[in-house]
Amino acid sequence: xxxxxxxFFNEVKVELQKCSWPWDPKEKGFRxxxxxxxSTIVVTIAMLLxxxxxxxxxxxxxxVVHFFTRLH
Numbered sequence: 001x002x003x004x005x006x007x008f009f010n011e012v013k014v015e016l017q018k019c020s021w022p023w024d025p026k027e028k029g030f031r032x033x034x035x036x037x038x039s040t041i042v043v044t045i046a047m048l049l050x051x052x053x054x055x056x057x058x059x060x061x062x063x064v065v066h067f068f069t070r071l072h
Contacts, residue, residue: 022036 022039023033024035025032027034
């Protein structure tokens with residue numbers, strides 16, 4: 001049982017060494033995470049734009065439906 005656990009963690013370690021991480025291990029300080037921070041900013045801006053688009057479209061549709069349903 002213990003050998004299976006050790007083997008599993010050794011395989012995990014080998015696979016993680018093959019990964020491309022979103023930071024440069026040679027850099028020091030905040031610059032190390034530049035790609036990670038840049039990607040986070042891009043995703044946040046995209047989500048805000050998408051949320052604004054959905055909210056605007058919802059507002060327009062609610063008003064159109066309200067306009068047609070209050071006409072008797």
